[in-house]
Amino acid sequence: MELQVPSLPVLLSSFLVLLIIIRRVFSSKPKHVGPEFPTPSRLPFIGSIHHLIGKLPHHALRDLARKHGNVMKLRLGQVDQIIFSSREGAQQVLKAQDANFAFRPEFTAAKIIAYGQSDIAFSNGEYWRQLRKICVMELLGAKRVKSFVSLRKEQVGRLMSDVSNAAAIGKPVNLGERLNELTNSIVVQASFGRRCQQQKKFMETIKEVIKMASGFSVGDLFPSLQVVDVLTGFSTQLKKYHKKLDAILDATIKEHQMTRDGGEEEEDLIDVLLRLKDEGNLEVPITFDNIKAVVIDMFAGGTETTANTIEWAMSELMLRPSTLQRAQKEVREAMKDKGYIEETDVPQFTYLRGVVKETLRLHPPFPLLFPRVGQETTEVLGYTIPAGSRLLINVWSLGRDPRYWKDADSFKPERFEEGVNREFKGNDFEFLPFGAGRRMCAGMTFGLTTLELTLSKFLFHFDWAFPKGVQAEDIDMSESFGASASRKVNLLLVPSLRYPFPTLD
Numbered sequence: 448m449e450l451q452v453p454s455l456p457v458l459l460s461s462f463l464v465l466l467i468i469i470r471r472v473f474s475s476k477p478k479h480v481g482p483e484f485p486t487p488s489r490l491p492f493i494g495s496i497h498h499l500i501g502k503l504p505h506h507a508l509r510d511l512a513r514k515h516g517n518v519m520k521l522r523l524g525q526v527d528q529i530i531f532s533s534r535e536g537a538q539q540v541l542k543a544q545d546a547n548f549a550f551r552p553e554f555t556a557a558k559i560i561a562y563g564q565s566d567i568a569f570s571n572g573e574y575w576r577q578l579r580k581i582c583v584m585e586l587l588g589a590k591r592v593k594s595f596v597s598l599r600k601e602q603v604g605r606l607m608s609d610v611s612n613a614a615a616i617g618k619p620v621n622l623g624e625r626l627n628e629l630t631n632s633i634v635v636q637a638s639f640g641r642r643c644q645q646q647k648k649f650m651e652t653i654k655e656v657i658k659m660a661s662g663f664s665v666g667d668l669f670p671s672l673q674v675v676d677v678l679t680g681f682s683t684q685l686k687k688y689h690k691k692l693d694a695i696l697d698a699t700i701k702e703h704q705m706t707r708d709g710g711e712e713e714e715d716l717i718d719v720l721l722r723l724k725d726e727g728n729l730e731v732p733i734t735f736d737n738i739k740a741v742v743i744d745m746f747a748g749g750t751e752t753t754a755n756t757i758e759w760a761m762s763e764l765m766l767r768p769s770t771l772q773r774a775q776k777e778v779r780e781a782m783k784d785k786g787y788i789e790e791t792d793v794p795q796f797t798y799l800r801g802v803v804k805e806t807l808r809l810h811p812p813f814p815l816l817f818p819r820v821g822q823e824t825t826e827v828l829g830y831t832i833p834a835g836s837r838l839l840i841n842v843w844s845l846g847r848d849p850r851y852w853k854d855a856d857s858f859k860p861e862r863f864e865e866g867v868n869r870e871f872k873g874n875d876f877e878f879l880p881f882g883a884g885r886r887m888c889a890g891m892t893f894g895l896t897t898l899e900l901t902l903s904k905f906l907f908h909f910d911w912a913f914p915k916g917v918q919a920e921d922i923d924m925s926e927s928f929g930a931s932a933s934r935k936v937n938l939l940l941v942p943s944l945r946y947p948f949p950t951l952d
């Protein structure tokens with residue numbers, strides 16, 4: 448019998464089939480354990496993006512979770528996102544398996560603006576761990592926050608006297624605008640010092656940057672189409688802004704280097720970072736670019752968040768006169784003899800604390816926290832989460848979930864007095880406005896101190912009314928789409944002075 452030699456095409460195709468079999472058998476992909484993820488329907492190319500069109504992302508994701516479950520996978524463009532919408536899921540990702548999920552994915556805007564993601568919020572690994580330590584020990588810890596007491600007193604006092612001037616002529620105050628100016632001034636002076644020449648220029652530029660950076664990057668959803676960000680001008684525009692910011696920050700650092708004399712004045716945040724850089728005791732040395740990235744974080748994380756929360760609190764109170772009266776009664780009864788409020792008075796206002804908690808429950812400034820990326824393949828609630836998966840936690844939906852909150856959509860600060868002993872410190876996983884675990888907000892004390900002081904002074908010194916012709920039912924409570932969940936329409940209120948300030952306030 449003659450042996451037939453196979454032809455070349457037959458040889459090639461046999462070889463290919465063999466290759467496929469070998470790949471299947473020895474695939475490096477982890478074996479799938481547990482159930483498949485529920486996945487909303489997909490369209491070619493865009494994946495599930497159509498489910499998000501026309502709605503705010505956290506609203507759309509809550510609606511999808513109601514249909515598909517507390518853990519679901521969405522393909523957004525070319526990127527898979529796993530969305531968690533239960534407290535058990537949040538607990539697993541943010542706490543139980545924190546070490547695996549305390550990483551951020553890459554983002555075009557963060558890479559361009561924050562010096563290759565070398566800020567606190569978007570860096571990773573050993574470098575991030577060190578920045579986080581610097582934050583806790585030096586930049587945003589209780590001691591440093593306390594050292595800015597006179598800065599807050601001055602800036603909040605200035606706002607109160609502007610409001611008082613408006614009250615004298617019955618003029619409405621645009622709360623959103625004024626509160627953003629307040630938090631910007633506090634963060635800029637805490638970072639740059641009180642006498643720095645660059646403040647105004649920096650504030651104008653960073654406002655533009657934050658607006659732009661919260662826009663849509665095609666490259667983040669379609670990594671193979673990063674060129675689109677160049678073609679649309681998105682990357683170019685961001686680079687232009689970055690250059691402007693960089694020049695201002697360079698000048699500021701030079702100014703600091705020239706005037707650092709170890710004098711009496713409190714260290715500002717740039718002083719602290721320069722000192723740590725020069726001392727040279729850091730495990731991972733930091734550069735001037737790293738310092739600049741950290742300063743940018745203070746603005747991105749610390750201004751709108753605080754201002755928006757105060758504006759939401761005032762909006763909710765104005766819609767519920769009895770709640771407003773109760774909050775005013777608390778501060779007025781406690782402070783009427785003294786006639787003004789200092790930071791040390793604030794902890795006694797327990798109802799006011801409930802107002803703040805209730806505001807953050809219903810209006811967390813970052814409704815989906817910041818995205819996480821898993822390092823190793825692991826299992827969460829029975830689902831296999833492959834290494835490299837991107838995760839989002841819908842804390843906005845957790846805060847409004849009737850499984851966890853009675854009368855979930857109502858603003859009721861008294862729920863925190865009636866046995867609902869929940870805190871936002873990262874242990875109650877249905878209430879996570881600051882996140883939880885090792886990537887929890889680094890500026891909580893800084894933010895809350897300004898927030899509670901300003902709100903208590905608003906309630907103590909002024910009565911508030913809607914402008915002429917506006918009724919409670921006209922107030923639009925919808926949110927805008929942006930870096931943080933702010934009001935779509937700024938709140939305008941007419942103040943009338945109830946308790947004048949003594950000159951020292």
Ligand code: HEM
Nearest residue numbers: 567568748749752813816817880881882886888889890894
């Ligand atoms: C009402 C005020 C604030 C709220 C509700 C808030 C909320 C948050 C949230 C939800 C995160 C992400 C947590 C996560 O991914 O798990 C975060 C991160 C962060 N926040 Fe805040 N924030 C506030 C104020 C501030 C202030 C005043 C600063 C600084 C001056 C600040 C600095 C930061 C930083 C640096 C991070 C990144 C932490 C990291 O990735 O390690 N925040 N914040």
